[in-house]
Amino acid sequence: MRETILVLDFGSQYTQLIARRTRELRVHSEIKPFSTPLDRIKQAKPKAIILSGGPASVWDEGSPKLAPEAFGLGIPILGICYGMQITVHQLGGKIERSQRREFGPANLRVIDKSDLLSGIPDDEVWMSHSDRVLELPPGFELIAESENSPNAAVRCLNLGIYCTQFHPEVIHTKYGKEILSNFIFKIAKCKGSWTPKSFVETKIKDIKEKVGESRVICGLSGGVDSAVAAVIISRAILDRLHCIFVDTGLLRLNEAKEVVESFRNMGLNLIHIDARDRFLRNLEGVSDPERKRKIIGREFIGVFEEKSSKINGAEFLAQGTLYPDVIESVSVKGPSATIKSHHNVGGLPEKMNLKLIEPLRELFKDEVREVGSELGVPIEILNRHPFPGPGLAIRIIGEIDEKTVSTLQHADHIFIEEIRQAGLYDDIWQAFCVFLPCRTVGVMGDERTYENVIALRAVTSLDGMTASWARIPYELLEITSVRIINEVAGVNRVVYDVSTKPPSTIEWE
Numbered sequence: 001m002r003e004t005i006l007v008l009d010f011g012s013q014y015t016q017l018i019a020r021r022t023r024e025l026r027v028h029s030e031i032k033p034f035s036t037p038l039d040r041i042k043q044a045k046p047k048a049i050i051l052s053g054g055p056a057s058v059w060d061e062g063s064p065k066l067a068p069e070a071f072g073l074g075i076p077i078l079g080i081c082y083g084m085q086i087t088v089h090q091l092g093g094k095i096e097r098s099q100r101r102e103f104g105p106a107n108l109r110v111i112d113k114s115d116l117l118s119g120i121p122d123d124e125v126w127m128s129h130s131d132r133v134l135e136l137p138p139g140f141e142l143i144a145e146s147e148n149s150p151n152a153a154v155r156c157l158n159l160g161i162y163c164t165q166f167h168p169e170v171i172h173t174k175y176g177k178e179i180l181s182n183f184i185f186k187i188a189k190c191k192g193s194w195t196p197k198s199f200v201e202t203k204i205k206d207i208k209e210k211v212g213e214s215r216v217i218c219g220l221s222g223g224v225d226s227a228v229a230a231v232i233i234s235r236a237i238l239d240r241l242h243c244i245f246v247d248t249g250l251l252r253l254n255e256a257k258e259v260v261e262s263f264r265n266m267g268l269n270l271i272h273i274d275a276r277d278r279f280l281r282n283l284e285g286v287s288d289p290e291r292k293r294k295i296i297g298r299e300f301i302g303v304f305e306e307k308s309s310k311i312n313g314a315e316f317l318a319q320g321t322l323y324p325d326v327i328e329s330v331s332v333k334g335p336s337a338t339i340k341s342h343h344n345v346g347g348l349p350e351k352m353n354l355k356l357i358e359p360l361r362e363l364f365k366d367e368v369r370e371v372g373s374e375l376g377v378p379i380e381i382l383n384r385h386p387f388p389g390p391g392l393a394i395r396i397i398g399e400i401d402e403k404t405v406s407t408l409q410h411a412d413h414i415f416i417e418e419i420r421q422a423g424l425y426d427d428i429w430q431a432f433c434v435f436l437p438c439r440t441v442g443v444m445g446d447e448r449t450y451e452n453v454i455a456l457r458a459v460t461s462l463d464g465m466t467a468s469w470a471r472i473p474y475e476l477l478e479i480t481s482v483r484i485i486n487e488v489a490g491v492n493r494v495v496y497d498v499s500t501k502p503p504s505t506i507e508w509e
């Protein structure tokens with residue numbers, strides 16, 4: 001049976017980080033709310049439980065608590081920050097209420113190196129708390145201290161409970177990973193067999209069982225999630241997977257051709273639908289961004305349904321749903337939840353009467369890349385910048401026609417080419433051009449010109465929720481501007497967008 005670590009979430013901003021750290025150590029983890037009932041905890045048969053931090057004080061009315069019996073299950077527990085305080089509080093120790101916050105680095109002095117802190121030198125750890133532990137519950141002992149938190153790390157050998165006031169999951173705790181590793185391997189006795197390879201093997205088996213002899217339909221966008229989902233399903237059921245790729249005409253330059261070629265090279269059974277005219281026709285005269293999104297979503301579903309209804313024996317629709325979309329958690333939902341909320345094909349499954357198959361729903365984005373790499377998905381697909389469902393339609397401000405799409409595609413191609421040339425593509429979250437519907441005066445040779453403006457947008461971000469404009473070199477801006485104005489007909493001015501998100505958004509519409 002697969003080893004799992006249950007991360008019980010008390011609302012910390014770091015909860016997902018804890019889950020990711022255990023996975024980096026090759027042990028699968030699942031995040032569940034702190035209020036998960038005891039029988040569900042037992043059912044999950046976790047090798048260990050980690051209690052996250054959280055914003056509450058144990059003294060708050062209705063403060064979040066763990067089912068008390070969970071402390072006596074004999075399953076090793078690691079309580080972090082609030083997870084430590086609630087453990088101490090529930091087991092009869094004393095927590096001192098404090099308004100003063102200890103935030104930032106602290107020096108840890110290790111007292112006992114026999115298990116959790118084995119091999120850990122005295123070094124910096126990351127603190128972020130107000131309340132602190134004053135008295136330990138019976139059976140607990142001190143294993144490390146810091147100046148402001150005399151009880152920085154404690155344990156109860158009888159119950160197999162370990163607690164840290166600091167956060168081992170954040171990188172500022174220099175030996176945090178080693179501490180988690182001690183907990184997972186030395187204390188919880190995990191083996192660490194959850195690798196991309198083992199994930200792929202198990203998934204292929206699951207998909208075979210689930211799908212049986214029937215067929216699966218998968219919409220390919222060219223993005224990483226749908227690509228990896230499709231490849232893993234095709235490994236299980238071969239050409240009973242039918243991939244549908246809709247060319248809306250609103251993709252990047254040459255992208256449709258490249259997507260079709262690379263997926264066919266990977267052996268996928270691919271239906272390529274050229275719907276460029278249909279999309280352009282329906283978007284004619286439309287300038288409002290939300291109407292554009294709605295029209296594109298509606299047409300996409302239309303095209304997709306028409307084609308898929310002709311595939312006999314299809315019972316399943318594949319989707320590239322990721323873990324942050326489905327975590328049952330008390331903290332804020334992950335970034336992709338927000339990105340998906342305005343995804344234009346969200347209505348697909350309800351309308352189509354197909355069962356869903358979501359092979360990536362246990363994975364974080366970087367894990368999808370690892371799995372994709374294990375499956376031999378080309379690196380250009382795995383590392384491609386995110387691209388919005390409505391495509392270039394929301395990067396052409398105002399009305400759209402074939403000519404503006406083509407102008408934008410060419411400008412965009414130059415910008416991306418120059419970014420790649422400068423070796424900066426992977427450092428940037430997203431880079432693209434925007435077509436502005438205004439004309440400005442210029443001079444070329446002896447001639448006065450009156451032509452369009454292209455805006456360059458390049459941002460750095462961790463998750464697309466917030467973003468800064470990328471500090472790309474002036475030389476890169478210069479060569480991009482010169483090339484766009486010289487090579488793209490109808491453009492005589494290039495500007496660089498220096499707005500952060502918030503208050504701006506990444507896309508202009």
Ligand code: XMP
Nearest residue numbers: 339342343344386388389390464505506507
């Ligand atoms: P914003 O512009 O909201 O973008 O800062 C955040 C991220 O979401 C992408 N985005 C979309 N993706 N359909 C999508 O599938 C959309 O309508 C859409 N609008 C924005 C955007 O490219 C960025 O990565």
